[in-house]
Amino acid sequence: MAQLIQDLFNAQRTEIDPTAAAALDKAAEHSLRSLWHGYTSMLEDFARPVGAQRQLARVASLFESVPELPSDAGDDPARIEAAIRRAGEEIRREYGENDFGMDRLNRAERAEAGVGEMSKRQYNKRFRLLRRMEAKLARVVHEQRRREVTVTGKGALAHTLPYELFAADPGTAAFIAYLTARANMRSVFTNGRQRRPYDEVADALFQRLRAEPERTDWYAIAHVHPTAEVLGHVPDDDLIRLLVRWNHFLREVAELLEDAWNRCRLERTTMIVRPGNDSSTWNQAAQAWSTARAHWFALLTELGEEEILDRVCPGKVPRLMAADVAYWHRMSGGGLHPDTYVWADLPLPWEVLRGEADCPRSLVEAVCRRHGVDPVAGGWTGPRPAAEAVRFRRTPELVHGVAVADPLMASALRSAGVFSGQGKRAAAQEWL
Template identity: 80%
Template sequence: MSSPVVEQLLRELHATLVLRKRPEDVARLVQDLYAAQGTALDPATETALAKAAENSLRSLWHGYTSMREEFARPVGAQRQLARAADLFPGLLTGLFPGLPELPDDAGDDPARIQAVIRRAGEEIGRAYGQNDFGRDRLDRAERAEAGLGSLSKRQYNKRFRLLRRMEAKLARIVHEQRRREVTMTGKGALAHALPYELFAADADTAAFVAYVTARGYMRSVFTNGRQRQVYDEVAEALFQRLREAPERTCWYAVAHVHPTAEVLAHVSDEDLTGLLVRWGRFLRQVADLLEDAWNRHPLERDTMIVRRGDDSSTWNQAAQAWNTARAHWFALLGELGRDEILDRVCPGKVPRLMAADVAYWHRMSGGGLHPDTYVWAELPLPWEVLRGEQECPRSLVEAVCARHRVDPVAGAWTAARPAAEAVPFRRTPELVHGVAVADPLMASALRSAGVFSGKGKRAAAQEWT
């Protein structure tokens, strides 16, 4: 039985799986966890954690970061539900019995919002989905027949319009919640869906999963080089502790975020199959998002440079989620000995859209398009492959890679990603639209002024990427 302090720290670490805490702050929590347990750390782990934690907000004089510490959440329907409570007296208390007032989180729950819309619709003879103001409203005779004769046309219309707006609001909430989940999955894999019981079964497991997830959630930097790698020396030190106590480690939890062959070898076939099915389902969902973005405005596929009208945010979020899901799916197929599936269906990677100024920077520094872009441009579109409309066997991918001098295995086109080598720890920078700024207070001022945004002066926007 863990102490209350250890339990609280494990809860705090688990909460970071859906937040956007800096890796330094997660490292500090890990230090606190080991101290509360009285765990004697080996020198490598102690040094690595200290190196990261010395830059945590608790250790800095200002204790402040200008960057959001959570993924942006959609605006809920609290205002619309409050209005429904006024226009339909007794409705909400009937749906939420025993409560003196509407729950604070009701406006964020699509199921509850839909229940309100359906029940309120029954009170005015409106079926869910009947949103045409000219065709679906009841006339005077129909209102009388439905027992609404005492309700004036004006009052009836007011209620009809509210429910129509609430359905539109519900659709936006569902879309934005899905977009948030896709963003989190692209950056942190399935960490956000990891139950507390699995996460907290072992302190070393919790420490590694929380830290690696925080590294994955880091924002992209405006650069013409590679982005910062997730697996660093702190993650390596924490993973070494898992290696030293494999019987205690919850490898299934680790497989949610770090699907290397070494990790997956410790997971049962049943759990591996469950993860494979889960990632396969997610691939199909993300493929639909990619297709929708493509159909709304087809991209410049040969260059993947942003043009006017492109929804680069949605595409890049979905592309990152696709590549993450694909990497896990490939790794699981290999561990289960079922990679012969790739001989028949081997969907390609999806590149992110690149801003024109970054592309110009690449050219001016002697670079060019990434070779993967040329491979992507020749392969069938991923959603067409998953639906079986286009064939994309491993042999085709290998042929295209050979044509553009890309190693299909090292480049993870036909196999799981190679195990990452640990990179040195570097302090998380304060970013303003991807540009590093030394001082967080200055970063707040620059963001509010719209600097580096490519637009005029405006208020700080929610950060999705």
């Protein structure tokens, strides 16, 4: 990303101050264009749901009323549902009638409905297909929703910015792109803190914006970097628009968290993964909740609506921790993070948002004091203080969270099953 920003500034003949130029040079030294192998083993996009293209093609071949659809229709829930409904009309099946014993038509009912010429076998084939299509549609919707939560949890609302707004000012675009790229990096297997996105390169780019505030699109930056300084440049109408979006997103994430919670109750007092826990879904949703909550708090504070927190102050949601990481913490003299104890003593966030449980700011402050946590500095009752820029470090090649030397070794280790914990020990030992 640093290399692309340099290319952009050169193409735009944009003047770069020495500090920003030095920071970009430092980061661009490690771009793929500068490395001898010129590639990375890391995925460069978030996993996308498998669409219903194959099922739609099958529907078009069995139902005369359904035309062949373009390939992108398989990723559009509305078009998938429309195809299911249209095909259902052909065999007189209502959408949602999926009970194979109760909802199928017998011979007399098929004759009465005008599909008596169709054999029982052909009718059952079509009924089964539409039933499977509805199940597939539900999976597509769920996975798309989960991907949206994952992307937003990492990069906030950067992906929702219209291109015209994003690209109106090169400096604004450079800062948003770099900070989002940093935020999108995968987590590292560690018993310490993850690397913060806001590093010395991001800070240098931000200082350029601060020097030219009249050219900067602060509303666009507020989508990803809601500090008090940034929000102070944004009109109240735009702040309210962002607040409404984050309100809606918080409720969506709360539903996903509740669903993961109900499918397999977690060990709330430790947040250590147990067999059967869907840790991937929970951790993605927990990160999204943290991001949305931080933006929500910052916007409420800037709008002067902090009294809302006196009535409704939903707590933070910790990620699930692998047992080996928890053991690593204990062996290195640490233990559970104090936030885990606070989380365990507060009402569940989805119950708070639905009004089923009271969680005012006074309760959160009392629980924090009981466990020796600063409610303000810890981000429990308000926005966190603006983070200071951290030192730039190159993006590592990771194999299941473990940093390795280069992408060739990463590919070999990954194929051998090293660090996966999935029972590929024989392959790993043979490779080693």
